[in-house]
């Protein structure tokens with residue numbers, strides 16, 4: 001399946017010079033969800049750079065802060081404790097992994113540890129269910145906005161029920177090891193929409209500045225934390241579903257001298273949902289997991 005092989009074009013872009021290029025000026029647009037022009041601004045960002053930051057999103061800051069506290073508490077434990085508390089089940093895209101995700105673009109493991117909780121599954125004793133609910137609600141709202149422009153029914157494809165495979169991922173990049181290294185290799189996300197919660201002071205996220213130029217592009221752009229904002233990006237599943245109108249853009253996490261915590265919510269179509277021919281959203285995600293662990 002062409003869409004499952006998305007990483008081939010990623011490699012082409014990196015061979016084209018993007019891999020080692022530094023970040024230039026600029027940052028993705030900020031979309032104020034309380035403004036009357038929000039739908040147009042969202043559409044504009046999603047069809048050009050594929051990255052944006054939303055403000056006035058309605059998720060209580062205390063909810064987000066609580067999830068970061070949970071993440072810090074979890075990651076502070078000894079490695080064996082984390083492994084025992086949340087065994088990694090790659091086939092189900094959940095549990096705790098340590099320095100084990102190899103991005104096809106780099107061939108070496110990301111310098112990070114992460115804990116993945118799948119909607120509807122256990123939260124390993126962590127208080128994360130309410131952020132999952134809030135994030136799912138916001139992702140659906142954003143997809144509803146896009147749906148109104150796209151004319152394709154996408155917002156109802158994600159539930160929080162039995163069939164869900166949407167995922168909350170807590171990420172921790174330890175204090176800098178090798179200067180110049182990349183913390184997370186360049187990749188595109190697999191799902192429909194990703195919400196990325198960042199902490200002020202924890203910089204490093206970058207996306208390709210000119211995604212429409214593909215392999216000819218050789219610049220990155222910082223996606224720095226915005227107070228009260230959540231970074232949003234389009235994933236491959238939605239790019240595919242929209243016939244390429246919505247852009248799934250390359251991004252990476254650059255090494256900085258600061259330790260980094262972030263939280264991603266990957267809104268993915270339900271397992272049984274058919275996204276192309278007879279390819280289900282479940283089969284699609286499974287194929288992408290296989291290429292990464």
Ligand SMILES: O=C(O)CCC(=O)C(=O)O
Nearest residue numbers: 171189196205253262264
């Ligand atoms: O930590 C980040 O900011 C980015 C994480 C990311 O891109 C991912 O896990 O897909």
Ligand SMILES: [Fe+2]
Nearest residue numbers: 187188189251
């Ligand atoms: Fe990502």
